[in-house]
Amino acid sequence: MSYLSATDMRGGYGKADILNGCTLTVDKGQIAVIVGPNGAGKSTAMKAVFGMLSLREGAVTLGGQDITGLTPQERVHRGMGFVPQTHNIFPTMTVEENLQMGAFIRKDDFRDTIQQVYDLFPAVADKRRQNAGELSGGQRQQVAVGRALMTKPSLLMLDEPTAGVSPIVMDELFDRIIEVARTGISILMVEQNARQALEIADIGYVLVQGANRYTDTGKALMADPEVRRTFLGG
Amino acid sequence: MDILNALVALLNFVLIPAAAYGAQLALGALGVTLIYGILRFSNFAHGDTMAFGTALVILVTWGLQALGISLGPLPTALLALPIGIALCSGFVLGTDRVVYRFYRKKRSEPIILVMASVGVMFIMNGLTRLVIGVDEIRFDDGARFLVTVQQFRAWSGLTEGLALRVSQVLTLVVTALACWALFRFLNHSRAGKAMRAYSDNEDLALLSGIDPERVVRLTWIIATALAVTAGTLYGLDKSFKAFNYFQILLPIFAASIVGGLGNPLGAVAGGFIVAFSEVAITYPWKKVAGYLGIESDGLLQLLSTEYKFAVSFVILIVVLLFRPTGLFRGKSV
Amino acid sequence: EEIKMGISLGLTGPLESIAPNIQKGAELAMKEVSDSGKLLGGSTVVPVAADNTCVDAAASVAAVERLVTAEGVKGIMGGMCSGETIASLERVGVPNGVVMISPSATSPALSTIDDKGFFFRTAPSDARQGEVMADIVLEKGIKSVAITYTNNDYGKGLADSFAKSYTEKGGAVTISAAHDDGKGDYSAEVAALAAAGGDALVVAGYADQGGSGVIQGALDTGAFSTFVLPDGMVNQALVDKFGDQLDTSFGQNPSAEGEGHDKFVELAKAAGFDATSAYSGEAYDAAALMLLAMEAAKTSDPKVYKDKVMEVANAPGEKIYPGELAKGLELLAAGQDIDYVGATAVELVEPGENAGVYREVDFKGGTLNVVGYR
Amino acid sequence: MSNTRQAEATSRWRALIVFAAIAVLFVLEGTTRNAMFSGSWNTALAILNMGLISAVMALGVNMQWGYAGLFNAGVVGFIALGALGPVLVATAPVEGAWAAGGLRVIAALVVGFGTLAMAAQVWAGVARGWRVPALIATLIVGFVAYRWLFDPAVMAIEANNAASAGNIGGLGWPVLLSWPVGAAFAGAAAWGVGKVALGLRSDYLAIATLGIGEIIIAVLRNEEWLARGVKNMSGIPRPVPYELELQGDPAFVAKAASFGMDAATASGIWVKLLYAGLFGAVLLLVILLAELALKSPWGRMMRAIRDNETAASAMGKNVTGRHLQIFVIGSAVIGLGGAMMVTMDGLLSPGGFNPLRYTFLIWVMVIVGGSGNNWGAVLGAVLVWFLWIKAEVWGPALMHLITLPLPEGGLRSQLLGGAPHMRFIAMGLVLLLVLRFAPRGLVPEK
Amino acid sequence: MIQVHDLHRHFGGFRAVDGASLTIETGSITGLIGPNGAGKSTLFNVIAGVLPPTSGRVIMDGEDITGLPPHQLFHKGLLRTFQLAHEFSSMTVRENLMMVPGAQTGETLWNTWFQRARIRNEERALRQKADEVLDFLTISHVADEKAGNLSGGQKKLLELGRTMMVDAKIVFLDEVGAGVNRTLLGTIGDAIVRLNRERGYTFCVIEHDMDFIGRLCDPVIVMAAGKVLAEGPAAHIMENEAVIEAYLGTGLKNKVVETTTGDTA
Numbered sequence A: 001m002s003y004l005s006a007t008d009m010r011g012g013y014g015k016a017d018i019l020n021g022c023t024l025t026v027d028k029g030q031i032a033v034i035v036g037p038n039g040a041g042k043s044t045a046m047k048a049v050f051g052m053l054s055l056r057e058g059a060v061t062l063g064g065q066d067i068t069g070l071t072p073q074e075r076v077h078r079g080m081g082f083v084p085q086t087h088n089i090f091p092t093m094t095v096e097e098n099l100q101m102g103a104f105i106r107k108d109d110f111r112d113t114i115q116q117v118y119d120l121f122p123a124v125a126d127k128r129r130q131n132a133g134e135l136s137g138g139q140r141q142q143v144a145v146g147r148a149l150m151t152k153p154s155l156l157m158l159d160e161p162t163a164g165v166s167p168i169v170m171d172e173l174f175d176r177i178i179e180v181a182r183t184g185i186s187i188l189m190v191e192q193n194a195r196q197a198l199e200i201a202d203i204g205y206v207l208v209q210g211a212n213r214y215t216d217t218g219k220a221l222m223a224d225p226e227v228r229r230t231f232l233g234g
Numbered sequence B: 001m002d003i004l005n006a007l008v009a010l011l012n013f014v015l016i017p018a019a020a021y022g023a024q025l026a027l028g029a030l031g032v033t034l035i036y037g038i039l040r041f042s043n044f045a046h047g048d049t050m051a052f053g054t055a056l057v058i059l060v061t062w063g064l065q066a067l068g069i070s071l072g073p074l075p076t077a078l079l080a081l082p083i084g085i086a087l088c089s090g091f092v093l094g095t096d097r098v099v100y101r102f103y104r105k106k107r108s109e110p111i112i113l114v115m116a117s118v119g120v121m122f123i124m125n126g127l128t129r130l131v132i133g134v135d136e137i138r139f140d141d142g143a144r145f146l147v148t149v150q151q152f153r154a155w156s157g158l159t160e161g162l163a164l165r166v167s168q169v170l171t172l173v174v175t176a177l178a179c180w181a182l183f184r185f186l187n188h189s190r191a192g193k194a195m196r197a198y199s200d201n202e203d204l205a206l207l208s209g210i211d212p213e214r215v216v217r218l219t220w221i222i223a224t225a226l227a228v229t230a231g232t233l234y235g236l237d238k239s240f241k242a243f244n245y246f247q248i249l250l251p252i253f254a255a256s257i258v259g260g261l262g263n264p265l266g267a268v269a270g271g272f273i274v275a276f277s278e279v280a281i282t283y284p285w286k287k288v289a290g291y292l293g294i295e296s297d298g299l300l301q302l303l304s305t306e307y308k309f310a311v312s313f314v315i316l317i318v319v320l321l322f323r324p325t326g327l328f329r330g331k332s333v
Numbered sequence C: 001e002e003i004k005m006g007i008s009l010g011l012t013g014p015l016e017s018i019a020p021n022i023q024k025g026a027e028l029a030m031k032e033v034s035d036s037g038k039l040l041g042g043s044t045v046v047p048v049a050a051d052n053t054c055v056d057a058a059a060s061v062a063a064v065e066r067l068v069t070a071e072g073v074k075g076i077m078g079g080m081c082s083g084e085t086i087a088s089l090e091r092v093g094v095p096n097g098v099v100m101i102s103p104s105a106t107s108p109a110l111s112t113i114d115d116k117g118f119f120f121r122t123a124p125s126d127a128r129q130g131e132v133m134a135d136i137v138l139e140k141g142i143k144s145v146a147i148t149y150t151n152n153d154y155g156k157g158l159a160d161s162f163a164k165s166y167t168e169k170g171g172a173v174t175i176s177a178a179h180d181d182g183k184g185d186y187s188a189e190v191a192a193l194a195a196a197g198g199d200a201l202v203v204a205g206y207a208d209q210g211g212s213g214v215i216q217g218a219l220d221t222g223a224f225s226t227f228v229l230p231d232g233m234v235n236q237a238l239v240d241k242f243g244d245q246l247d248t249s250f251g252q253n254p255s256a257e258g259e260g261h262d263k264f265v266e267l268a269k270a271a272g273f274d275a276t277s278a279y280s281g282e283a284y285d286a287a288a289l290m291l292l293a294m295e296a297a298k299t300s301d302p303k304v305y306k307d308k309v310m311e312v313a314n315a316p317g318e319k320i321y322p323g324e325l326a327k328g329l330e331l332l333a334a335g336q337d338i339d340y341v342g343a344t345a346v347e348l349v350e351p352g353e354n355a356g357v358y359r360e361v362d363f364k365g366g367t368l369n370v371v372g373y374r
Numbered sequence D: 001m002s003n004t005r006q007a008e009a010t011s012r013w014r015a016l017i018v019f020a021a022i023a024v025l026f027v028l029e030g031t032t033r034n035a036m037f038s039g040s041w042n043t044a045l046a047i048l049n050m051g052l053i054s055a056v057m058a059l060g061v062n063m064q065w066g067y068a069g070l071f072n073a074g075v076v077g078f079i080a081l082g083a084l085g086p087v088l089v090a091t092a093p094v095e096g097a098w099a100a101g102g103l104r105v106i107a108a109l110v111v112g113f114g115t116l117a118m119a120a121q122v123w124a125g126v127a128r129g130w131r132v133p134a135l136i137a138t139l140i141v142g143f144v145a146y147r148w149l150f151d152p153a154v155m156a157i158e159a160n161n162a163a164s165a166g167n168i169g170g171l172g173w174p175v176l177l178s179w180p181v182g183a184a185f186a187g188a189a190a191w192g193v194g195k196v197a198l199g200l201r202s203d204y205l206a207i208a209t210l211g212i213g214e215i216i217i218a219v220l221r222n223e224e225w226l227a228r229g230v231k232n233m234s235g236i237p238r239p240v241p242y243e244l245e246l247q248g249d250p251a252f253v254a255k256a257a258s259f260g261m262d263a264a265t266a267s268g269i270w271v272k273l274l275y276a277g278l279f280g281a282v283l284l285l286v287i288l289l290a291e292l293a294l295k296s297p298w299g300r301m302m303r304a305i306r307d308n309e310t311a312a313s314a315m316g317k318n319v320t321g322r323h324l325q326i327f328v329i330g331s332a333v334i335g336l337g338g339a340m341m342v343t344m345d346g347l348l349s350p351g352g353f354n355p356l357r358y359t360f361l362i363w364v365m366v367i368v369g370g371s372g373n374n375w376g377a378v379l380g381a382v383l384v385w386f387l388w389i390k391a392e393v394w395g396p397a398l399m400h401l402i403t404l405p406l407p408e409g410g411l412r413s414q415l416l417g418g419a420p421h422m423r424f425i426a427m428g429l430v431l432l433l434v435l436r437f438a439p440r441g442l443v444p445e446k
Numbered sequence E: 001m002i003q004v005h006d007l008h009r010h011f012g013g014f015r016a017v018d019g020a021s022l023t024i025e026t027g028s029i030t031g032l033i034g035p036n037g038a039g040k041s042t043l044f045n046v047i048a049g050v051l052p053p054t055s056g057r058v059i060m061d062g063e064d065i066t067g068l069p070p071h072q073l074f075h076k077g078l079l080r081t082f083q084l085a086h087e088f089s090s091m092t093v094r095e096n097l098m099m100v101p102g103a104q105t106g107e108t109l110w111n112t113w114f115q116r117a118r119i120r121n122e123e124r125a126l127r128q129k130a131d132e133v134l135d136f137l138t139i140s141h142v143a144d145e146k147a148g149n150l151s152g153g154q155k156k157l158l159e160l161g162r163t164m165m166v167d168a169k170i171v172f173l174d175e176v177g178a179g180v181n182r183t184l185l186g187t188i189g190d191a192i193v194r195l196n197r198e199r200g201y202t203f204c205v206i207e208h209d210m211d212f213i214g215r216l217c218d219p220v221i222v223m224a225a226g227k228v229l230a231e232g233p234a235a236h237i238m239e240n241e242a243v244i245e246a247y248l249g250t251g252l253k254n255k256v257v258e259t260t261t262g263d264t265a
């Protein structure tokens, strides 16, 4: 049994279903990457896993326990961390406060972790007293990822963490994600910078119209010319 | 030339009353600004929360007085205040549970919440009158003055007198404390930061493990405490009359806006701006000028008091023209 | 017959705190008549109250419309504020032919309105009171005053007429500043009044509204110690509030010479309300007048009894005081004339408003003392 | 987790159902007599008429808020300006007033506005360093000139027959003509206000307009020469016959009798029906124009601006210009409502212009009706007004119901004594109930 | 087409744009790259009139356009997209597009009452045009959806779509690619090239996807810390040591090589 397993999810925003039997699983310490065209339901799937969308069908288990009925908040306490695709910072709080909020449920001393985040994103460190709403697009993204890292989750879910960040930061970010995964944390992420992402992925999902089209290791997907042409930009 | 007399006249008639009034507005505005900052709507029921809370405080005060308990020179109402706050918070949390929560869950636009608060306002309005009636009530006991006009004249030998009431000093002190405490709380405590986070981005706050309902409850309790305190001080200083508390809502809104919505410092600054523009601009300078050796037939009054409300609004508008989101850069949705 | 009588007052709104005692005054008269069993051979009187909010003409019209067309009242004690009264009179009272007697609407506009004989008021005219007050002030040797008035037609009208008559007679007005009722803070007004100065402060307002707020501020800051108080201010509540701080103050209000007022106070006390509250006596008189006029006309039809109102109110005839409505009814039934005096020395002059006898009062020793009539 | 919801497909039906429900309420009010309803067509129609006027005002607010997201909290001020229309146009001239100082007042006003215009020119045209001194100099010179012209003229006018006139008087023209004039007054003021204040956003604009509303009311209450201030202006002529005339007309009496009605009742009903016809016609015209505009690219543009000003302006829409346009038009419609209202009241009573009743209640109407939707605003207005009036009866009735099981005694009589205040509680309860069951308004925007 | 002279934009004490001077040639597709926070978006916002500059001038076709409001620039043919999507969220996707063209008859109040027929015809044409654009962007299935309900990438596409609704002279694209599927981004790139060739649009493109920049842009301008760091043809720029250090990083260089070889394969 995988650490996270979301099986056969169906549901949407009221009217027609967006998810049509989508299944996602991640093992401990694994990196899972979801790719797919725009509007395929990737973000929706992430929200569903996180309990922000009620499912009509399907189940989500974490560490063997069924969490389908839990609220997002309870899932946070179970060790899930999430960076949404948009609106992922607190705009009128400073960068530092944003990071502190990431550690809201932690009772221990998290100053080390903040320092680690600053080391990872030096550009953001310079702005720690500035309101996050005043940052550039890429800087916001870095703060958002930093906030999630602060939680020290056991499952980290990232919805397009690299959108808008510069190549050098993207590389750093992927390096860091590998590092994080090596400490036993499971990673589930959506990526449009798909080639780079699949390169580090243990498992890759190609989602189309709310259903799994291809599921394989990252390398295998990269090697499939059909997948490359239709989903990865050649 | 008689600078001292001029100064005392100004102090007695302009500075002290305006400062006390400003502080009362500021306390009210703190509550409004807090609700706006965190729950993101202008709470029309705030004035009536003040009235309702004060009515409860008065009832408790009467009870204490009947039991023979007093605070010596300070008004007994101060002793009743915590109880009043507790009771009123209970009621307000009830309204949140019954009314506002529904719209919050539905993610209704702020204007809908504003309208719901108008509904709550009507209800509290009626309840206050049922509980305590419509008459003017005075409930200040203890000493009324720190310094009376006669005492001051005897002491200083000036023609002008100076009066300082206990309630005025009390208001100023309490406002300063409340503002400081609120500022510290919001910016430095965990719960305060959680409140700001919630106000910034509700979903993300949820994702960070913040319990939104707790934040909301806390906000209501603090706002109610501020409202009841403001209402009680206002009632001690003037007198309690249910109708007046709706009227004071407009200057309170004005104060919180001109200072910058969602900003406690702004609320306080706004309160003083409104109060001083009302009192100072319509002040006839004749007497003061007389002390300074400038005799005049006219009153030297810029505008008559009929326009005091209008003047304070003109000043607000001018401030907003140069600082579109208030003096202290408030929120805007 | 069960006769319904309307009471239209601002039970909610800015004057909500004086409305209840006005209502009670009117109901007292109605109950008295009803209990006597002497009206039109044993008719009972049922009061029906409506809330006209005092400030909202449309709401007032709707309320009075309801009284008239739905409840079928035979007369209305009301309205309370002038604007609202004009609207409800023009749009409901006159078109439907219902008598309205207002205890408190004092606007001169109501004197000239085309009321087809359906409108009366037991309230005194502002113009007359201004003159009386000017005389009293001058007799006290006070040569300069500051005026503050409640910013409505009553306050403004009274302040204007006082100022006119006072200056004509040689006094000086240093400032005439309005205050709004229902605002708690009067620092600005007090500051302005104090800066302008004067030997006394004329407060043309209401005792439990802004008027007392201004007095409070003036006393606290030592701006004034003598206050001149017209009808809206002269009542027990003010005395209770300020006690001997009003030692040098004085004033006047319309009241019958001798027994009328005192009797009403007694009656009210027995009924459990404060009769010195503004316009409570006027309300009693307004209600009594309508009922007496019915008896005089031998019908409760307002189109008929409207012509009798002036008759019962004025001489000749036996004087009728509060508590003597039964006697009045008897006399009328017997075809005799009466001269209703009531609680406020009712003497109606054309076009149907109270001429007003004023009693002069002072507040020496922290009590309300009558010192004379004029 | 979305905050934009799909419109209910049923919304056209919804409007009809709500409309029917309100119609039923009015019919009940007209025919049934019990603790809830008065059973008098006269009251029903009186409520309806003011409801129609409120609907016009609500439409104005809806244009500003619903179409453009402008938070105008100074509604009462624009109503008051509109109400000036009939006073200055339709009332009879005051003898001697114009001679006393009419021209001088006009000259003063011209100088006053000229000064403001000049000040704006100076601010825009003069180089930075000199700007402030030049502005202040202009203002001072202008103000002195203005007061020099204005004060004596006003004194003279107010002294002219002070007890029953003391104002400048009207022109004696037909009252219907004064409606567009009232609208124009409000629109013109809105233009000035808009020029200054429309740079502000949401609640900041609200408080600025709230202030402007208060200023307008303060002027109206205190400038006696204009409309007698707090002394009230009565005797505004009517566009419909007087009830007493009808009652004196044998033909009418006979006709009434043939319906089995007495003349007084019939005349009341007939007059109110005539008013209802007039108001209804104006209302329908305003709605027609508004709907045509809203269903066009113009409406789409306004919605875009309301949604996202930055983007709209990047897409070439002149946000400031459009805001000013809609602010002026909306205010003019509000003013039109004000003019209609004083025409029906026959009275201008500035003491009664308080924001609770004339600003916030109108807002309640718009939001309860469903902002952005014209029919919603209209239905909201009529319904809320109905409730506002009926709460006067329902409140105390509710109290009697509540106290029924209580034993005779102190508490009960205390509660019954407070019965009038149940008006507010009843109003609040009904408002909350409506909002609960129609959280986006009775007829939400599609 | 556009010349920027010594432009400054400061926020408090912070110099987001700190003396940038650059030229965008008519008919070019100019790339603008640089690390996060370099001041690219701020520069765009100043040029497009959203933010007033602290100092400096912007010239368009010889005319000084510094500080002109955005809507006037739009009518001069300057269009832009936003980095964070600025859709009209409560309008449908189609309406989002149809509102774009300027000078519509139906945008004048008077005409909405008296020119109904003309408006109807214009609307029909607009609708057709909007549907074509939606088709091209592969989002025609959500044409009647509220724009606020779109996915992140779809919003980005809508941003781009708006610039396709009218004839523009110059289009500023702020990271249209972020969050857009790479296959689709390829198509978009083709469209940009086509618009540039066939209709003579000038483009200025901010993008962090170096493939995209490399394929489309000539020249490429690199910004860092509010200043122009380097300028030149894409290939050159990617070899530039300073650019690699500040922006590209070494790790990527290998990858770019690897994937480009993959491409050719």
Ligand SMILES: Nc1ncnc2c1ncn2[C@@H]1O[C@H](COP(=O)(O)OP(=O)(O)OP(=O)(O)O)[C@@H](O)[C@H]1O
Pocket (backbone or CB within 6 Å): A127, A134, A135, A136, A137, A138, A139, A164, E011, E014, E015, E016, E034, E035, E036, E037, E038, E039, E040, E041, E042, E043, E083
């Ligand atoms: N309103 C503001 N107040 C203060 N600083 C700001 C403000 N807006 C932007 N900045 C700062 O200006 C700098 C430039 O921001 P800009 O958005 O132009 O960067 P960018 O080059 O577009 O970056 P990215 O690639 O991440 O989008 C950033 O460091 C940012 O923090």
Ligand SMILES: Nc1ncnc2c1ncn2[C@@H]1O[C@H](COP(=O)(O)OP(=O)(O)OP(=O)(O)O)[C@@H](O)[C@H]1O
Pocket (backbone or CB within 6 Å): A013, A018, A036, A037, A038, A039, A040, A041, A042, A043, A044, A045, A085, D001, D002, D003, E142, E145, E148, E149, E150, E151, E152, E153, E154, E155, E179
């Ligand atoms: N709040 C919502 N209400 C209604 N429909 C929605 C909502 N959010 C998304 N959708 C629809 O659901 C579909 C899937 O959206 P989702 O955000 O999951 O896509 P995605 O795969 O994350 O795309 P992208 O790569 O562009 O982010 C889209 O067609 C979108 O229009």
Ligand SMILES: [Mg+2]
Pocket (backbone or CB within 6 Å): A042, A043, A044, A085, A159, E151, E152, E153
């Ligand atoms: Mg997505």
Ligand SMILES: [Mg+2]
Pocket (backbone or CB within 6 Å): A136, A137, A138, E040, E041, E042, E083
């Ligand atoms: Mg950017």
